[in-house]
Amino acid sequence: MGILAVAGVCVLILLIGIIKKRGEFLLNFATRTVVCLIAACFLNSFLASRGLDAAVGFNLISVLTCGSLGFCGLLALYGILFLQLL
Secondary structure (H helix, E strand, O other): OHHHHHHHHHHHHHHHHHHHHHHHHHHHHHHHHHHHHHHHHHHHHHHHHOOOOOOOOOOHHHHHHHHHHOHHHHHHHHHHHHHHHO
16 A cells, blocks of 8 residues: 555656646746737837838747747748748
């Protein structure tokens, strides 16, 4: 009976660790997404004030790109946009 109790506590500790890491990942993903989308709004406004008709749209692909890659993803979206303008 004692071995089962120790094994149960070990499994419980492992589950808590897994949930914590998953929560941390989701929090980082959400933070990167929000910060990048705010930066995209400012960049869209800046480019529009300079007369460039280049704006990254907000859709599922751009949100996932910004969330998974962060600022590098945002720069990649603008890079693709500027390549299309050439």
